[in-house]
Amino acid sequence: MTTIxxxxxxxxxVASEVLEAMLPYFYxxxxxxxxxxxxxxxxxxxxxxxREQVAALINAEPDEIIFTxxxxxxxxxxxxxxxxxxxxxxxxxxxxxxxxxIHALGAHLVKEGYRVTELPVDSDGRINLDQFARxxxxxxxxxxxxxxxxxxxxxxxVEEAAAIARNKGVLFHTDAVQAVxxxxxxxxxxxxxxLALSGHKLHAPKGVGALYVRRGTRFSPFLxxxxxxxxxxxxxxxxxxxxxxxxxCELAARNMEKENTHVKYLRDKLENALLTRIPNSRVNGDRVxxxxxxxxxxxxxxxxxxxxxxxxxxxxxxxxxxxxxxGSLQPSHVLRAMGVSFxxxxxxxxxxxxxxNTEQEIDFVIEKFPxxxxxxxxxxxxxGVGDAVCATMET
Amino acid sequence: MWEYSDKVMEHFLHPKNVGVVxxxxxxxxxxxxxxxxxxxxxxxxDEQGRIVDARFKTFGCxxxxxxxxxxTEMIKGMSVDEAAKLTNQDIADFLGGLPKExxxxxxxxxxxxxxxxxxxxGIPTAGVEEKIICECFGVTENEIERVVRENDLKTVEEVxxxxxxxxxxxxxxxxxxxxxxxxxxxxRPEKARPQLTNLQKIRKIEETIEREIRPQLQQxxxxxxxxxxxxxxxxxxxxxxxxxCQMAHLTLKDFVQAKLRELVWPELEVEEVAK
Numbered sequence: 077m078t079t080i081x082x083x084x085x086x087x088x089x090v091a092s093e094v095l096e097a098m099l100p101y102f103y104x105x106x107x108x109x110x111x112x113x114x115x116x117x118x119x120x121x122x123x124x125x126x127r128e129q130v131a132a133l134i135n136a137e138p139d140e141i142i143f144t145x146x147x148x149x150x151x152x153x154x155x156x157x158x159x160x161x162x163x164x165x166x167x168x169x170x171x172x173x174x175x176x177x178i179h180a181l182g183a184h185l186v187k188e189g190y191r192v193t194e195l196p197v198d199s200d201g202r203i204n205l206d207q208f209a210r211x212x213x214x215x216x217x218x219x220x221x222x223x224x225x226x227x228x229x230x231x232x233x234v235e236e237a238a239a240i241a242r243n244k245g246v247l248f249h250t251d252a253v254q255a256v257x258x259x260x261x262x263x264x265x266x267x268x269x270x271l272a273l274s275g276h277k278l279h280a281p282k283g284v285g286a287l288y289v290r291r292g293t294r295f296s297p298f299l300x301x302x303x304x305x306x307x308x309x310x311x312x313x314x315x316x317x318x319x320x321x322x323x324x325c326e327l328a329a330r331n332m333e334k335e336n337t338h339v340k341y342l343r344d345k346l347e348n349a350l351l352t353r354i355p356n357s358r359v360n361g362d363r364v365x366x367x368x369x370x371x372x373x374x375x376x377x378x379x380x381x382x383x384x385x386x387x388x389x390x391x392x393x394x395x396x397x398x399x400x401x402x403g404s405l406q407p408s409h410v411l412r413a414m415g416v417s418f419x420x421x422x423x424x425x426x427x428x429x430x431x432x433n434t435e436q437e438i439d440f441v442i443e444k445f446p447x448x449x450x451x452x453x454x455x456x457x458x459x460g461v462g463d464a465v466c467a468t469m470e471t
Numbered sequence: 472m473w474e475y476s477d478k479v480m481e482h483f484l485h486p487k488n489v490g491v492v493x494x495x496x497x498x499x500x501x502x503x504x505x506x507x508x509x510x511x512x513x514x515x516x517d518e519q520g521r522i523v524d525a526r527f528k529t530f531g532c533x534x535x536x537x538x539x540x541x542x543t544e545m546i547k548g549m550s551v552d553e554a555a556k557l558t559n560q561d562i563a564d565f566l567g568g569l570p571k572e573x574x575x576x577x578x579x580x581x582x583x584x585x586x587x588x589x590x591x592x593g594i595p596t597a598g599v600e601e602k603i604i605c606e607c608f609g610v611t612e613n614e615i616e617r618v619v620r621e622n623d624l625k626t627v628e629e630v631x632x633x634x635x636x637x638x639x640x641x642x643x644x645x646x647x648x649x650x651x652x653x654x655x656x657x658x659r660p661e662k663a664r665p666q667l668t669n670l671q672k673i674r675k676i677e678e679t680i681e682r683e684i685r686p687q688l689q690q691x692x693x694x695x696x697x698x699x700x701x702x703x704x705x706x707x708x709x710x711x712x713x714x715x716c717q718m719a720h721l722t723l724k725d726f727v728q729a730k731l732r733e734l735v736w737p738e739l740e741v742e743e744v745a746k
Contacts, residue, residue, distance in 0.1 A: 379507060381473075381532035385483065398507065398532070405608070405631070405638030407507070418505040455489055455536060457511035457528035458504060 077391040080437045084277075085226050085254060085370060085428035086395055090320070091279040097323040098281070101316035109313055110304065119315050126322025130286050133325040134256065134271065136263040142287045142305045143318050147253040147274030148177040150287035151220075153298035153309070154249040154270040155181055157289075158218035159190070160296035162247070165217035167191040169246075171203055171232070172413040177272075178220055178251055179409070191215070200362040201230040201414050209240045218247040223255035223271075227397055227410040227426055228361030229370025231255070235266040242267040247293070253277055253285075257328035258335055258367050269293050275317065279430075280324035284317035331431050339429050340368035342438045346427060347371040349442040354449050360397075360416055360424060369429040372397070374420035377459045378452040383425055386448045392441055397424040419458075475533060476567035482537035487544050490526040497551075497591030501583045506608050506635065508535040508576070512583040514546065516591060522546050522554060527583075534566075534573040541565045542580040555588050557581060558621060559633070571632050578618060578633050604646050607639025615647060619654045627651070667736060672700050675735045683730050688713060688722075695727065698744050705731060706744045719743075 081089070107116035109123050127138040144150045155168065155178070170182050172194045182192040193211045197203055203221065212219060219241050224231045234250045241248035249270040255261065256271075257278035263271070270293065275284035289295055289308075301310020328335075351357055356376035375383065380398025387394060397408030398421070406412065407421035416424070427441075453459040475483075492498075495513035502509035508531030515524040525546050527539040541562055546554045559577040563569045569577055589595075601611040618624060618633040627647045631637045637647050667675070676697055688694055693713030698706040707727070713719045720743070728741035 377504075377530060379531050379535070382483070382536060385480075385533045389484065405507070405635050418507075422504070422507045455486065455528060456530040457500060457509055458530050 080390075080392045080433075080441060082427045082429060082433070082437075082441070083393045083395055084430040085229075085426065087276045087282065088279045088430055089432060090276075090281050091324060091327055093327055094280055094320045094323045098316040098320040101319055109315060110302070123313060123315065123318050126318045129322035129326045130273075133329050134261040134263050134273075134288060135265075136288055137291060139306075140263070140288050140291055142289060142308050143313065143321075144285045144287055144309060145283055145314070146285045147175075147251065147272050147277075148285075149298065150272030150274070150285045151175075151177040151249075151251050152181055153287050154272060154289075155185075155218060155220060156298055157270075157294075157296045158247045158249065159185075161294040162217040165215050167193070167213060167215040168217055169193045169195065169208070169211045169219040171195045171197065171221055173197055173201060173225055173227075173410045174220070174222055175226055175251055175253065177253075178222070195221075197413050199415050201225060201228050201360070201410070202362055202365070203232050203237075205233060205236055205240065208237055209244070212241060212244045212246045214245075216244075216246045218249055220249040220251065223250045223252035223261075224258070224367045224370075225361070225410060226254045227408055228372045228414075229254070229367035229428075230361040231259070231365045231367065233365075234268065238267040238269070254367060254370075257325070257332070258369060260332060263288060263290070275321040275324060278324050278328045280321040281317050284314055284321045286321065334431050336368045339431055339433070342433055342435060343369055343371055343427075343429050345435075346429075346438045346442060347373065350445055353442070353446040357449075358420060360411060360414065360420070371427045373425055373427070374416065375423040375425070375449050376419045377456045378423045378449060380422060380424055382452050383423070383448060386452065387441075387445070390440075390444055392444070395426040395428075397426065398422045473534070473570050473573065475537075475570070478541075478565075478567040479534055479537040479569065482540040482566065483533040486527075486536055486540040488524075488526045488540065488547070489528065491528060492524050492526045497587040499583050499586030499590055501586060502531070502579055503609070504530065507531065508579060510535065510539050510579050510583045512539070512542070512587045514543075514587060514591075516551060520550050520552070522549055522551060531576070531579075532573070534569055534576040535579065537566055538562055538569070538576040538580045539583075542584060546584065551588060551591060554584060557584060559618075560622065571629075574632050575635050582614070604650070605634075605636035605639065605643045608635040610634045610636035612650065615650050616654050619651050620658065623658075624651065625655070669700055672735065673697070676700065676705060676731060679731055679734045683734065684727055687726070691716075693719075693722075703738050703740055705739050705741045707741060708744055 105119055107119045109116055109120035127141050130141050131138045170178055186192050195203055195208060195211060221232050221234050221237055223234050238248040247269045250268055252271045253274040256273040269290050271288040273286050276282040295308060297308050299310045304310055304313055350373055354375060358374050360372040360374055380396030384394060384396050397411045411421045411424060492513040492515050496516040498513040500511040511528040513526050514522050517523045525543040527543050529536045529539040545565055559581040562577040562580045601613060604610055604612050604615055614634055615630055615636055624630055627637050627644050630647050637644050680695060692711050694710035696708045696710055698708050709719050723741050723743055731739055
């Protein structure tokens with residue numbers, strides 16, 4: 077059975093070019109980039125190159141890039157730094173649909189005595205910029221909005237939000253883990269102060285990320301230790317992974333067009349076919365301002381985990397926002413924030429593509445998916461023959 | 472990914488007895504769309520009171536479907552009285568176990584069966600007057616009491632795994648804790664302690680000092696000697712380093728007295744006497 081991987085917002089395959097570039101640094105070129113000798117120095121030079129490659133993808137300066145271990149570390153570093161450099165300000169603004177790296181941190185900060193405003197979203201997962209502007213006060217240390225949502229792919233107007241924040245003298249951070257590499261980002265043309273990215277979402281390995289910090293932004297390190305990353309992040313460099321991240325960023329820049337044409341075409345084909353062939357289905361989130369690779373579709377009266385395990389039997393990998401897949405008993409916080417009804421929220425599936433998916437794979441999914449939904453609806457007490465017996469049997 | 476047993480996957484991928492029995496003798500539906508799972512169970516009973524056919528319809532995850540399929544397989548051929556004795560644990564066992572977060576799927580099966588049997592017997596199921604504890608998932612006090620009692624549950628988390636109660640906003644955690652405490656107190660009435668004679672008391676205290684207390688004190692160069700026992704008063708004298716230690720008073724109360732209360736009898740009072 078071949079694997080059809082449609083879960084690229086969870087993680088991606090390491091690109092062969094990336095792996096190839098990394099391999100020597102596990103074995104022959106194992107030097108410490110901080111060493112004085114040539115053997116470590118050559119690794120240091122390679123990391124400098126990686127930093128330039130990462131910077132280039134988002135049109136930043138190399139010295140604005142701090143390498144980290146993951147997106148979560150980058151997010152935590154950004155927020156903690158803003159709080160540490162603005163000691164009098166004890167308020168932050170985030171959205172209700174942030175990734176746990178921000179969302180759970182917000183909940184944690186509440187326990188530490190900070191005030192956290194969680195901005196709501198509308199039924200399409202969009203934020204209201206006026207409301208955002210009103211939420212910023214003289215007490216606000218930082219505002220953090222994700223560039224693109226990991227579950228729905230919905231893109232927030234972060235550049236406009238950053239401009240508003242700057243006008244009010246508030247730092248602005250964005251969790252751009254899902255956006256970097258999928259849509260063009262130009263840090264010279266916006267007022268974003270900090271930006272988090274993660275390697276394994278763009279065909280680099282897991283365990284490496286980066287934090288962009290705009291020149292002139294006051295910064296307080298999260299990991300205190302050696303002089304690595306100019307004292308902004310202690311700890312011996314994960315050399316092979318940093319080099320891999322650099323190559324992955326260069327590759328992403330080259331694939332950006334394909335991502336927004338080929339990948340988008342496949343996503344739209346898949347999404348439209350499923351909506352047409354499967355009654356009582358809908359797309360969750362703004363279909364216009366959205367990542368080109370992501371589709372979050374709900375199928376009424378069936379449960380997401382059951383769908384995932386059925387398609388798993390066919391080698392198709394995806395995710396769900398249903399309660400049962402998380403063990404949390406509640407459907408995804410993103411879908412709940414959007415007010416998606418329970419009948420749809422429990423049956424949500426996230427399909428996220430990459431440049432490595434083929435049309436053949438998509439056609440296979442289009443062929444198999446409706447059969448599976450029909451099979452599960454055949455088991456469902458809420459589904460009559462051919463059409464919905466509405467939730468009258470609800471106890 | 473959940474670690475489902477082969478049996479769960481088999482019943483999920485190839486469920487048995489899907490559908491609705493025509494003109495059922497017993498039927499029930501439990502759960503709801505909001506909760507994320509629901510089960511409709513119908514069965515047919517012959518003249519001897521045996522379940523000859525049972526069918527289900529489930530909205531829910533793999534283990535909810537598997538639990539319902541297993542339930543119908545289990546009750547077919549049973550008398551209604553036998554079926555009434557099935558527990559959620561029986562369903563979980565039949566499936567080769569369930570992940571702990573999924574035990575509520577087996578509980579849902581048992582609830583549906585119970586309701587369907589009540590329906591068959593013409594017993595009206597208790598409804599509106601039942602006290603709801605968990606508003607998010609509509610779980611009643613009775614249901615929580617029952618799983619705590621039957622499965623010897625000790626924590627809110629366990630109750631959530633069994634019934635979903637407390638898995639939403641978390642507002643009912645205190646109420647669930649109270650139910651657990653109450654049910655567990657009922658389950659284990661304090662056994663009346665046999666009255667110890669003075670001689671037994673002394674022997675037990677000596678034993679406890681020797682085994683539990685002295686080795687600890689001696690590590691710090693101290694020691695302890697039992698002088699006398701008068702009613703609830705245990706009179707001791709400190710020796711070695713304890714005799715000159717400023718902290719000896721605390722050691723006596725926090726350590727020696729606590730240990731003796733735990734292991735000998737709970738009302739005793741340790742007092743230090745000179746010599």
